[in-house]
Every structure is written in structure tokens, then in C-alpha cells.
Amino acid sequence: MDHEQPTLRRSEELSEIIEEQIATGIRQPGSRLDEQELAAEFGVSRTPIREALIQLAAAGLIDMRPRRGAVVADVGPARLCEMFEVMAELEAMCGRLAARRISAAEQNALQEAHRACEAARDAQNPDEYYRLNEVFHRVLYTASHNEFLAEQAIALHRRLRPYRRLQLRVRNRMQTSYSEHQAIVDAILAGDGELAAERLRGHVAVQGERFVDLVSSLAVLKTATPQEAG
Structure with a gap:
């Protein structure tokens, strides 16, 4: 042993x-x-x-x-869209429950994670922002106080990790992401579960221009050399 x-x-x-x-x-x-x-x-x-x-x-x-x-794994655009669709609903559910159940300590942790993302955004560091973005979302999952839901959200989040990271390389996405985080934090701290769910769903869902941007980034990833990708 x-x-x-x-x-x-x-x-x-x-x-x-x-x-x-x-x-x-x-x-x-x-x-x-x-x-x-x-x-x-x-x-x-x-x-x-x-x-x-x-x-x-x-x-x-x-x-x-x-x-x-x-x-x-090589995931096609249609499959990716389906996965993000499910991810958006899981996060929406986490947000709805967190707005009702979040503890004072978790509120502090959420705000602290949000401020850390702000520093990475200001430094224009997408890799650091992504790492801290993961912390932000994990706090949300935990604050739902539903272990099974958190486990499912974490598993799919990990599965989508390469593609969520790619999104942050799209121009102005870090700023947009941070602004969306602020709106999510405001809804959760106000105890508005439906608003938190709506904002999280919009934050994660990949539709319209965001889907086109993701597919374009995916094409670049598949054709990049290791030196370019790193």
C-alpha cells in the first residue's frame, strides 16, 4: 500500500x-x-x-x-455546442441554489475570487484569468450546497476546459467575462436566484457570435504548431 x-x-x-x-x-x-x-x-x-x-x-x-x-479527443462544433448548452444549465442551477444557500464565508470567497479575476484582467493575462475564473466557478458550485450537482458541474467544466480557455483569447472576452461575473455576484448577493440563473446561463452559453468565435479559435488550435500553441 x-x-x-x-x-x-x-x-x-x-x-x-x-x-x-x-x-x-x-x-x-x-x-x-x-x-x-x-x-x-x-x-x-x-x-x-x-x-x-x-x-x-x-x-x-x-x-x-x-x-x-x-x-x-477531437470534439466537433455541434457536439461542443451541445456540451456548452448542458454546462449553461448546470451553472444556472448552481447559481439559483447558491443565491438561496450561500454562507457568509462563501460570499466572501466569491467576492475575493472576483477581485482576483479583476487583477488578471487588468494585467491582460488570459491564462491567469482562466485559472482564477475556475476558482470563481468552483466557489459557485460549492455554494449551491448540492454535492451531486457540484460534482457534475466540475466534471463537465473540466471536460470543456480547453475550449473555455480558448474563449478568453477572443478580443475583449476577458473584459466581457469580468462584467458578466460582476452581474452574477450582484444577483447572488441580492438573493435573486432566478436572475443569478439567467445571468449564469448567458455567461456560459455559446451562441451566435460567441459560437463563431469558438469555432474559429478551434480551427487555429488544430492547425497550430506546439511552439505557436504554447
């Missing part, structure tokens, strides 16, 4: 590193993840690599294919 724990922790670390590489486009949709090559790259045995790939497959970030092994 003592030998299993370090291996498990290492596999989780590797999973996070590879996930980050997928999110930033270093490992592009459709590219193969060879266990032996990854083991050599990270200086580990194939066991933690295999465990990391299983974790990524469970999150939907990679596909395990016969004879090809692990491949970075």
Missing part, C-alpha cells in the same frame, strides 16, 4: 500536466499519446503514465482507441 500512494500521486500530477498541455494546445486534438514516449519525456515508468491516461480518458479529454492507444 505504501508503494501505491506515491505512484497514485505521481499519476495525478502527470494527468494535470498533460491536461494543461491539451488546454494550451501543446497536445492538439487527434494527436497520439504514446505511453513509452511520455514515460521517457517525464522520466517515469509506464505505470503512472498509464494511470494518468486512464484519468484523462475518464474526464473525456482523451480517447482510448484500439491499436492507436490514447488520442487527444
Whole structure:
């Protein structure tokens, strides 16, 4: 058992590193993840690599294919739109419940996360904004006080991570996102569940120009070289 724990922790670390590489486009949709090559790259045995790939497959970030092994998942625009549609409803539900159930400590945490996003926005740092944006949304999920709902929201949020991150590279999206966050915070602190749900749904849904922007960014991601994507 003592030998299993370090291996498990290492596999989780590797999973996070590879996930980050997928999110930033270093490992592009459709590219193969060879266990032996990854083991050599990270200086580990194939066991933690295999465990990391299983974790990524469970999150939907990679596909395990016969004879090809692990491949970075390639999601089409129609499927992406469906996933964002579900994500918008999950977040709306979290917002509705959070407006009723959020504790004083969680209110402070939400405002603190919002202020941190403001600093990243002012610094024009989309990667840092994205990291802090995740914190903001996690606080919302927790504040719903519905563990099952939070688990589902976190799982789909993680699945959409590469694409939500891409959105922040669209011109003026950080400023728009921050303004939408402010409106969400105001609704939740006012205890208006329906308004919070409506604003979160609009914040996450990918429709109209935002869908076109996402598809355009996705095309760039698929054609970029690792150096360009990083």
C-alpha cells in the first residue's frame, strides 16, 4: 500500500500536466499519446503514465482507441455546442441554489475570487484569468450546497476546459467575462436566484457570435504548431 500512494500521486500530477498541455494546445486534438514516449519525456515508468491516461480518458479529454492507444479527443462544433448548452444549465442551477444557500464565508470567497479575476484582467493575462475564473466557478458550485450537482458541474467544466480557455483569447472576452461575473455576484448577493440563473446561463452559453468565435479559435488550435500553441 505504501508503494501505491506515491505512484497514485505521481499519476495525478502527470494527468494535470498533460491536461494543461491539451488546454494550451501543446497536445492538439487527434494527436497520439504514446505511453513509452511520455514515460521517457517525464522520466517515469509506464505505470503512472498509464494511470494518468486512464484519468484523462475518464474526464473525456482523451480517447482510448484500439491499436492507436490514447488520442487527444477531437470534439466537433455541434457536439461542443451541445456540451456548452448542458454546462449553461448546470451553472444556472448552481447559481439559483447558491443565491438561496450561500454562507457568509462563501460570499466572501466569491467576492475575493472576483477581485482576483479583476487583477488578471487588468494585467491582460488570459491564462491567469482562466485559472482564477475556475476558482470563481468552483466557489459557485460549492455554494449551491448540492454535492451531486457540484460534482457534475466540475466534471463537465473540466471536460470543456480547453475550449473555455480558448474563449478568453477572443478580443475583449476577458473584459466581457469580468462584467458578466460582476452581474452574477450582484444577483447572488441580492438573493435573486432566478436572475443569478439567467445571468449564469448567458455567461456560459455559446451562441451566435460567441459560437463563431469558438469555432474559429478551434480551427487555429488544430492547425497550430506546439511552439505557436504554447
